[in-house]
Amino acid sequence: MKYWLMKSEPDVYSIDHLMAAGKPAIWEGCRNYTVRNFFRDSMSNGDLAFFYHSNAQPSGIVGLMRIVGDAYPDPTQFDPSSEYFDEKSSLKNPRWLLRDVEFIQKFNRVITLNELREIEGLSEMLLLRKGQRLSVMPVEEQEWNLIMEIVQ
């Protein structure tokens, strides 16, 4: 079992959208090779992930979800009407993958970025590193547990 943090701008797709879906949803639109490789090589069915709101007031962790199934090509890359369309990708040789995610829980408050910065033991957390911009990133088990402690 591994742990992840996945960012989304709530104006685009928030945890409320995922909660309302009532079924697994596709985590579409990631166009970064590191993230693509995480999807392909590192994530597994059943892994857990924090849902993180970026560009939000305030930004922070808002809930939990579960990775469902295996990686597969992101359909939006083939759709010319999608903002995620990639003309250099093809059905035979897809560039971009995604994962399905399933709602588990919405926290009763936002664990803000500032709050995370003040937690001893999270100083090495990828999310908190200067200039770090991955929209999907691994979370260490001890980091996960520290954050879960303050949620309870």
Added chain:
DNA sequence: GCCAACGTTGGC
């Protein structure tokens, strides 16, 4: 809206 930091592209 600004801008730091990083990723990607493409000419050479």
Added chain:
DNA sequence: GCCAACGTTGGC
């Protein structure tokens, strides 16, 4: 394969 120019992310 280098690297300048450009694009993107995301906090503020």
